[in-house]
Amino acid sequence: MTKTQLSDCYNRISPYIHNTPVLTSRLVNTYTNATVFFKCENFQKTGAYKMRGATNAIMQLSSEQKSKGVVTHSSGNFAQALSFAAKSLDVKATIVMPANSPKVKKDAVVEYGGHIVECAPTIEAREATANQIVNDTGATFIHPSNDPDVILGQGTACIELLKAQPDLDVIFCPVGGGGLIAGSALAAHYYGHNCQVVGGEPMEADDAYRSLLSGTIETNQTAHTIADGLRTQLGHHNFPIIQKHVKQITRVSEVEIIEAMRFIWERMKLIIEPSSAVAFAAVIKDEKMVRNKKIGVIISGGNVDVNNLPF
Known part of the structure; x- marks a missing residue:
């Protein structure tokens, strides 16, 4: 997929979507020893980047x-x-x-x-x-994640993030079916400046982590994770993009996901779903990688059952 295809996609869908805000928090920056910029797709129409x-x-x-x-x-x-x-x-x-x-x-x-x-x-x-x-x-x-046009569309969130903050060092985003991270990786490749993309994935559904190691699409026998949006697996359209452009995938535990989610709710007053918290949990875990760097985080969505919170 080319930069022209990605740019055309962005121009095509712009009238129909929100250019969601990019937010920061001094407390988050102190906590992570980094400068973190959150691309808040929880404010997107229907509450998610999709x-x-x-x-x-x-x-x-x-x-x-x-x-x-x-x-x-x-x-x-x-x-x-x-x-x-x-x-x-x-x-x-x-x-x-x-x-x-x-x-x-x-x-x-x-x-x-x-x-x-x-x-x-x-x-x-x-x-x-x-x-x-x-x-x-x-x-x-239309497949939710393994479709070239869907992948290009999902990448536009990262384009907007990089237009707002063009000098990001690393961008973290959650990994489920692979559409978001594949699109984000393409956007970082074409619009970033030596910008790396790192995925966050639950240990209980770590098929993407294992897929990068083995070089073939792996599956999960079980997916007992609170991050219900990440229980799906990669596809043949997005996996080659991930192989080529994603630096690494960081696995996080259920406890780390819940703690990251609670931190954002309490300190930034943002409603995010567990799948979104996975990306920030990976930032916290990758302390050495993010230290003193400019970090982007794709907050993928905010559709959460407030009657069934994990905290």
Whole structure:
């Protein structure tokens, strides 16, 4: 993917997304011995960065494809993002969701204009149901993270961060399906100045860490992490980008994730979800790497159940 493709994507979706704020905290800087800049995608439409990739993917479809609608399988932020983006662009969105998805997430999808088709709570059932809808309706399937247009869209958050702070040394972002870190790595490569990208990943779902070591896409037998947005795995589109452009992936424990999340809530008064806290937890853990440097952190989202906080 080229700089021109990334730049065109940014210009294309800009009217439909928020240029979210970049915030700092003197207390955070003292705590980390670094100068930290938070790109706050928790203030993005639908509460997460995924609005960017969803919008770009739909805008790249032909008129005929748009007329037949789009479909994805997701129980989280991408379900809401694709629903909202599709409604904004006058396209029908069908969202395959596990039957046990939280009611609050189902309600949000409906509110944003998505049509829900429920399935059994397995990845096999999700994929089979989505494929059936594609076969029956001719709708276009859009993967939440392993799609080139989605990857480019997600990278625009990092473009905005680097436009605001062009001299960052390292950018940390969470790793789940790989779309955000792949897009961010491309943005850092084309728009940064010797800027490295580091991923944060839960130890309980460390498939990306192991994938970089083995050179092949690894899976998780279990993913018992509070960072529910990071329980997915890398794909064949984003993994080669990660291999080429990501310096390292730092694993963090569940305790470290919760402590980082609580720190941001209490000290910066920002509502962030556990998946976002993983990136900041990695900053804290990589003390030697970040010391006396300018650090960017992608706060990926703020969609959290306030009735079920870990602290």
